[in-house]
Amino acid sequence: MFIGQDELEAVKVSPVLLCIVYYVSNQISLLFTYSFMNSFHLNHAPTEYDVVIVGSGAGGGMAAYTLAKAGAKVLLLEAGGYFDPADPKYITQLKWPYESPRRGAGTTRAFGDFDAAWGGWDIEGEPYTTVKGTEFHWFRSRMLGGRTNHWGRISLRFAPDDFRRKSMTGVGEDWPIGYNDISPFYDRVDKLIGVFGSKEGMESEPDGYFLPPPKPRLHELMIRKGARSIGVPVIPSRLSILTKAINDERGACFYCNQCGRACQAYADFSSSSVLVKPALKTGNVTLVNGAMVREVTTDPATGLATGVNYIDKATMDDVKIKAKVVMLAASTGETARLLLNSKSSRFPQGLANSSGVVGKYINDSTGASRSAFIPALMDRKRYNEDGVGGMHVFTPWWLDNKKLDFPRGYHIEYWGGMGMPAYGFGWGVEAMNGMIAARDGSMKAGGGYGAGLKDDFRRFYGAYVGMAGRGEPVPLESNYCEIDPSVVDKYGIPVLRFNYKWGDYEIRQAKHMQDTFEEIIHSMGGIALGSKPDASNNYGLAEPGKIIHEVGTVRMGNDPKNSVLNKFQQAHDVKNLFVVDAAAFPSQGDKNVTWTILAASMRTSEYLFDQVKKKNI
């Protein structure tokens, strides 16, 4: 039932189809240039761009790709450096732990020495603050492609209900659009970028155009068997990794399990290699790296955006850019920061903020986890089970919230198996080996040394699993980011101050996750590790920001009084200003948000094209 794949194949092999694709895109591109020229009647100095895009992550990369293909002259400004996972200068893929003096420890990179993220929770010279008694952790990647170079590639569509949770439950907010508005774009993103998965026909987890999913690993088969026995579904995961090649630019996955290091074959999705590079090839995009945008400029007479000012990080020069349209894709936090910092007499509360909503309703996924030891997996046969860079199966949300004491769902991600040893290997064995009988059946105290300890490491290798819930929170007005009145970064730009606290719904959801984790672990004969998180620690609910799915600071809606953008992610107050990252999303479903960022950015970019054509912009 994998229609998607057939179509992808067709695109790959059929020269006729290719011609049509090229023909259509050429027509569009001519039209676009023509319309832009006509609708603005401005002098075409080479320094005025049709569109300036701020940020090259998922949202910005897709906008640059879509607009460049349509023929717009695009300036792509990226605060971080250039990155190409196929250039030996940047490659960490297939390196061994002993090629790192810290054996892969996360001293300078949060997710380990080989991870493809430049930046992290803290960036030298670029602080952020939190209001006392609240918490927020902000992960930023400063590089071409943003956080998509090392993201988990979990690529899920929102379901119809995810767009109307307020109508269904009375809390939160509905989207101004529904599944039918966005599903054609999901379809095109599936085909353009590639995602594997399986058709399941679940209303709450819509199917797409899928490449074949990889077979589950041993521990994943055990999880599946156990979880299903207690009524928890387990299905193939959906990751944007090419289990089959889809074009000549990108190779197929060779199963190294290291997508987090970014793939030199371009077999996984990164905005940098899959969107920005082809966009640059059109000749329509000018990319500037090291460009830290500090404000969006406006014309005091018309109130329209006129461009942006950025700081060239290498020279510290302040550079002024003129553009007919400004698109923000600097990430949920940075986009809000930019608007709030773009104050003028006409926009005293910050740009596009007559509603006062910019910065409010920030919300991150909930997260809680538990790991386990599986005695049946001790002393297992060795073979290469690296697989793709992520889980091969997962659990979509399966229950009815009407019957629960919290209004939103979560999905479960799994890990385990015979992975490449890295810093932290063997850590804490003293809490483990006292629980497990030795080969002769005798028990010993936890800890030890010598030949017996070495034997324990061999027996235990590959016998651990873990699971983590990723859930939907209810967005709250009382959770917000704002400009800190007293702190600036090293570029002199005022920084964000966060104010975020979890509510009771999220804490109850985490409790439910913990109960479920234990049931799954027991269903597969496992021993849950550590003590079960409880009320004293919010049931292990991760601090806000830690799951790195923040959305909602510049939300879209139909009412300009409580939303910033219209249903096309165009500012109510400034018609040539668009937001194409997750700042625009009123909520985030129990799905990771990036596939929706991509689909929505494509939709907004085409809407812009259409508006220019109709001379509305």
Next chain:
Amino acid sequence: MKRRDTLKAISLTGFGLAVTPVEAAVPAPPTPKPLKIPGGRQKFEAERDAKLMGEKFFTPHELQTVTVLSDIIIPADAKSGSASQAGVPAFIEFMMKDQPGNQTPMRGGLRWIDNTSKRLFGNDFVACTKAQQIELVDQIAYPKLAKTGMTQGASFFSMMRNLTASGFYTSKMGIEDIGYVGNVPNQWNGVPNDVLKQYGLAYEEREIAGYE
């Protein structure tokens, strides 16, 4: 150099001051040594690594103690070599500099070991007989059994065990020992049949037949 020349020019022509005080106030930055940035590293990381490599944390005596302890934790056996043969002491040395929070527990722990072995046997730990070393290690190697007065040693020994295990199993020798056979381009075709059979598991129809 340029900056310095400018300052010189200003000081001489503009203010008629002597050159020396201005130079002293704004010393020219040392000419940076050209550093080759290894693939996959950011510049600041390469510089940081080079700087850490140039520093020394352990005294020779401390390093010797670390070596003896790590080989007690991971000795050579029929399958693989010992911790020190896999380069573990050098890894631990690096981690002390890379994550300085390790320094006091490590240095203090090594001192604790010597203090205790002197009290028990009249010698530094490394100068004790093998039997004496093991007698002391036995009192700190099992945290739950550690007696009063030995619990600090047990914490230290756990730290040593963690670092030793991580260092050993991330070395070439340790990876071979543990039997990790990945990190090479390959085709994943699922769990081998004999393994499926061993665990009484099977793939679903669509997984065997292939997804259309």
